[in-house]
Amino acid sequence: MSNNVLIITGMHRSGTSLLTQWLYRCGLHMGNQFLEAGIGNTQGHYEDVDFYNYHQRVLSEHDLNKDGLVTTPLQSLSEAQQQSLRRLIREKAASQVQWGWKDPRTCLFLPFYREVLPDARYLVILRDYKSVVSSLIQRRYAESVHKYERKGGLPRLIWKHCKAPYRKEKLLRKHSEHNLKVWISYNEAILQHLLQLPPSAYLVVDHAFLANCNRKVFDHLSATWNFRLDYYNFNTLYKKSLISERLDITSYIKDPSxxxxxxxxxxxxxxxxL
Known part of the structure; x- marks a missing residue:
């Protein structure tokens, strides 16, 4: 395929939205319609709804949670699912010479994208597992806050004085270990994927250093991968204040392995x- 395709690859809560928004501002086509902003992602997800809908549909057809917080990547696609994916790729390629997308669920489909788009480039963003698990917990907590704030009255008072002080503890106990398993599944899938690609086909960026190395990322995409882009100041998008406080999740992991x-x-x- 003659298109220049960039696949943003990374676990949920790893900075894929920020990275995609920045590349979109640099001039890379990342989709015709994006998923709207939501709790925990007020600047927008920048997820192409076509890939988002495809991934969710296929996960549901495999009896997996469509949010993608699962611990095992997909092992196979049906013939109809493969045809649907190829049709989606053809439609995207027909309208743009250079394009890309992001949806964290992509990590669950990597072997299939490797087959359908053998010449694609992968921009991988890695965020440490403690921060990701913590961020997933913080997002659940923010959803609870939003729900009770909307109710008002007595439910809001009960939340504020009786439930809120204990909710994070409850969420940490309930979700920390599962979320860590999800992080392992996603990043193990990414690692195995990269081992089957030539080094020239991927670039891995550590979330912790993105603010300082984004120019190197831009230069690599432009000079090495030949994407036609105009540099957009990353610091105008990066807001440290939006990064949630990191909770201590280690004591809630029952299996130290x-x-x-x-x-x-x-x-x-x-x-x-990098």
């Missing part, structure tokens, strides 16, 4: 980063 596995995967991906 999961922490070691996450640390090992993180170390291997960091070794590939």
């Amino acid at each position: 999961l922490l070691q596995k996450a640390a090992d995967i993180q170390c291997r991906l960091q070794a590939l980063a």
Whole structure:
């Protein structure tokens, strides 16, 4: 395929929205319609709704949660699902010479995109597992706050004085280990994917250094991968105040081997980063 295609690849809450918004501002076509902003992502998700809808539909057809917070990537696609994916790719390629998309659920479909788009480039953003798990918990907490704030009256008072002080603790106990397993699944899938690609086909960026190395990312996309872009000041989009406080999740992980596995995967991906 003659198109120049960039696939933004990364776990939920890893900065994929920020990275995609920046590239969109630099002039890269990232979709005709984006998913609207929401709780925990007030600047917008910048997810192409066509890929978003496709991923959600396929996950649901495989009896998996369509939010993508699952612990196992897809093992296969039906013939109809493969045809639908190829049709979606053809439609995108027909309208743009250079284009891309982001949806964290892409990580669950990487073997299929590797087959359908053998010449695609992958821009991977890596965020440490403690921050990602914490951010997922904080988003759930923010959803609870929003729900009770809308109710007002007595439910709001009960929330404020009786439920709110204990909600984060409850969420940490309930979701920390599962969210860590999700992080492991996503980033293990990314790592295995990269090992099957030539180094020239991917670029890994550490979320912690994105504010300082975005110019290197831009130069790589422009000079090495030949995307026609105009540099947009990344610092006008990056707002440190929007990054939630990192909660201590380690004491809520019952299986310590999961922490070691996450640390090992993180170390291997960091070794590939800028």
